[in-house]
Amino acid sequence: MKVIVIGAGPAGLTAAHQLAETGNEVKLFEAGKEVGGLARSFELWGQRVDCGPHRFFSSDKIVNDYFKKIVGEDYTLVNRLTRIFYRNKFFYYPLQAMNALGNLPFTTVFEILFSYAKQRISPIKNPQTFEEWVTNRFGKKLFSIFFKNYSEKLWGIPCSKIDADWAAQRIKNFSLLEAVKGALFGNTGKHKTLVDQFAFPKTGTGMLYERIGEQFKKANGELHLSSPVKKVLQDENGIATGVELANGETHLADQIVSTMPLTLMVKSLAHSPSDVKAACDKLYYRNTILVYVEINSLDLFPDNWIYVHSPEVQHGRITNFRNWCPSLYGDKKTTILCLEYWCFDNDDIWKKDEVSMGKLAEEELRIMKLIKPTDKVLNSYLLHIPKCYPVYETGYMKNLSIVQNYLDSIKGLMVIGRYGSFKYNNQDHSILMGLLAARQINTGKDQHLWSINTDSEYQEQGEVEYENE
Ligand SMILES: Cc1cc2nc3c(=O)[nH]c(=O)nc-3n(C[C@H](O)[C@H](O)[C@H](O)COP(=O)(O)OP(=O)(O)OC[C@H]3O[C@@H](n4cnc5c(N)ncnc54)[C@H](O)[C@@H]3O)c2cc1C
16 A cells, blocks of 8 residues: 655654555655654754653553564663652652642641542532542642642643543542552552653663664655645545645655644645534644753752742743763763743744743742752753644533544544644554554554543553454
């Protein structure tokens, strides 16, 4: 079969690689200059860094087997340490009951326990929003301390407007009770949220994808970098027949796999009905600004990354690349941190230049006392990531379903990936989508691609419903 894959992130690369290895004629078009998408790694000030923190974790066998097949022994097991910074104190994340309660004033602890008990006695029935879902699991007080600020920084909308789906995907069946059990009996390995070690490719997350790219080419796959796709072409019956690139070239195929932003792809289709276009208009994404700073100091803090809940600073997360694996920084004697800011296209911060963002990052690190007064910021670097997070605003599923139903009616077109299918995917979800998309094309058996990363129990038992080959 002739297959065109749009986008060389984890989802597109995996699909393309599998399809090429199984004898299909595959062309992969990537808008950027390198492979890996959001999970790429790159050289900065003499060392390798990722786009923010990238922890790889899956309990799905086919994803782990694939990871091992590509990476082999070239990975390190990293001990996870991630904490929340709030009111100038550090709280372990995932929440550890004794640490959380011990760090708070007695009156607050009492309020937390009281509001949790109240919620257990009369929970909100059928929670629809993030606020309701988390309040049920942790009580109102703990919600307001540990979930509200961060989530509102990330999404830019109130928690009462964020869909409960996001909590179900990210927090899964974790609760205050589970945190207390974890504190008393240790991590039983049951909750993904509690996993404290992860595999990390020695030269950064992107190593995995660079290798997949190489193997794809070895299997006669055609990789076209700096080749953005403008639209997916259809014949008079609506069947997808190929793509048109931004430079005007057209390429034909029997099957298209798209990982470009869902809304843009659907609106590019000549036959999209107006209600589908209208549904697309209501689906939107949040952008990320990454500000990298190099500090002339070591041992700033021990975490892989810190969630910053404090409302007095604008960023929401800091990665410390010194704490992942030594093969990243070699014999360098400086530390690279990466601060994440989230915004929409029209926000002023999206238009700020590298110098202003570098200054803002330094100011905020000093406010939080994460760097000492004598520490110097040697360099700063700015990276814009548009359409980084598909926003799960309450009711988004109604619009997404309209788009999904329409796409299911188009022969020869499949959408997968994070912004490709409008799902808050981690790497493992996107890899799984890529593997299963290839399997669906090769076997003709439906692999239920839309249902990946929707089930709140997904990965807890390592169970995903797909058809065996
Ligand atoms: C700051 C940050 C931290 C993260 N942390 C983690 C983590 O700890 N663990 C984890 O597992 N995941 C993490 N992720 C998520 C992970 O990066 C994504 O899940 C993964 O990269 C999604 O892969 P994808 O292929 O679906 O999409 P993407 O990686 O977005 O790839 C899509 C590709 O399509 C290309 N493209 C777009 N439009 C076009 C077009 N018109 N034509 C051609 N190509 C196009 C893009 O350039 C891109 O290369 C994080 C993401 C971010 C941003």
